[in-house]
Amino acid sequence: MSELDQHLQNINDIRTMMERSSKMLSLSGLSGVSAGVVAIAGVLFAQWVHTRVPPEDVVMYIILDALVVLVLGVGMAAVFSLRMARKKGLPVWTPTSRFLIVDLAIPLGAGGLFCIALLQHGNVPLIPGTMLVFYGLALINGSKYALKEIRYLGITELMLGCIAIFLPGEGLNIWALGFGMMHILYGSLMYFRYER
Amino acid sequence: MREIVAKLNKVFDNRIRLAVMSALSVNDSLDFNSMKELLDVTDGNLASHIAALEDEGYLKVTKKFVGKKPQTTYALTVPGRRAFTEHIDVLEQLIKKSQ
Numbered sequence: 001m002s003e004l005d006q007h008l009q010n011i012n013d014i015r016t017m018m019e020r021s022s023k024m025l026s027l028s029g030l031s032g033v034s035a036g037v038v039a040i041a042g043v044l045f046a047q048w049v050h051t052r053v054p055p056e057d058v059v060m061y062i063i064l065d066a067l068v069v070l071v072l073g074v075g076m077a078a079v080f081s082l083r084m085a086r087k088k089g090l091p092v093w094t095p096t097s098r099f100l101i102v103d104l105a106i107p108l109g110a111g112g113l114f115c116i117a118l119l120q121h122g123n124v125p126l127i128p129g130t131m132l133v134f135y136g137l138a139l140i141n142g143s144k145y146a147l148k149e150i151r152y153l154g155i156t157e158l159m160l161g162c163i164a165i166f167l168p169g170e171g172l173n174i175w176a177l178g179f180g181m182m183h184i185l186y187g188s189l190m191y192f193r194y195e196r
Numbered sequence: 197m198r199e200i201v202a203k204l205n206k207v208f209d210n211r212i213r214l215a216v217m218s219a220l221s222v223n224d225s226l227d228f229n230s231m232k233e234l235l236d237v238t239d240g241n242l243a244s245h246i247a248a249l250e251d252e253g254y255l256k257v258t259k260k261f262v263g264k265k266p267q268t269t270y271a272l273t274v275p276g277r278r279a280f281t282e283h284i285d286v287l288e289q290l291i292k293k294s295q
Contacts, residue, residue, distance in 0.1 A: 003290075017235075021222060
C-alpha cells in the first residue's frame with residue numbers, strides 16, 4: 001500500500017467510526033416495509049369492521065385493531081433490524097440506539113395521550129391526522145441518530161398529518177397513505193440504497 | 197511533503213487510537229463497554245490504547261457507580277479535540293498534495 005492509500009484509508013476509517021458511533025445504522029429498510037404492510041392490513045380490517053360489526057362495537061374493534069397493528073408493526077421492525085445488525089456485525093444496544101428510542105418515545109407518548117383525549121371527547125375523526133403529526137415529529141426528533149431518510153420520512157408524515165386534520169372525512173385514507181405507503185416507499189428506498 | 201508528514205501526530209499512528217478519537221469526537225462521552233463493542237477489540241487491547249491517550253491528556257476519564265457496578269466513561273479534552281482536528285487537517289493536506 002502506498003503512503004497515499006494509507007492516508008486515504010485512515011480518513012475513511014475515521015469517517016466510518018464517526019458514523020457508526022453516532023447513528024443507528026442497523027435500522028433496516030425492511031423494517032419500514034413490514035410496518036407499512038401491517039398498517040395497510042390494519043386499515044383494510046378497519047374498513048371491513050365498519051360493514052360487518054354493529055355500530056356500537058365499531059370503536060372497540062378499531063382500538064383492538066390499532067393495538068394489534070402497533071405491536072405487530074414495531075415487533076417486525078425490531079426483528080428485521082436485529083437481523084441486519086447480526087448480518088453486518090453491528091452492535092444493537094448502544095448509547096446511540098438508546099438515545100434514538102428515548103427521542104422517539106417523547107413525542108409518541110405525548111401523541112398517544114393526545115389521541116386518548118380526543119377519543120374521550122368524541123373527536124374520533126381527528127385521530128388519524130393527529131397520529132401522523134406526532135409520529136412525524138417523533139421521527140424528525142430522533143433522526144439525528146439515524147440515516148437522513150428518516151428525517152424526510154418524518155417531514156412527509158408531518159405534512160400528511162397536517163392535511164388530514166383539516167380533512168377529517170379522509171382521515172383513514174391519509175393514514176393508510178402515511179403509515180402504509182410511505183413506510184413501504186422509504187423502506188424500499190433505504191433497502192436498495194444501503195442493504196443491497 | 198516531508199515537513200507535512202512530520203506534522204502527523206505520532207500518537208494517532210494506530211488504528212484503535214484513531215477509532216477511539218473518532219468515536220469520541222461525535223459523542224459527548226462513551227463508556228468502556230460501548231467502546232469495546234463499537235471497535236470490536238479485546239479489553240486489554242482497548243485499555244492500553246486508552247491509557248496512552250489519557251497519558252497525552254487527550255481523554256477525560258470519569259468513574260462512577262451504576263448500581264453496584266463501576267462504570268468508566270471517557271470524553272475528549274479540549275487539547276484532545278484540537279490534536280485530533282489538526283491530525284485530520286494534516287491527512288487532508290497530504291492527500292491533496294499527492295493528487
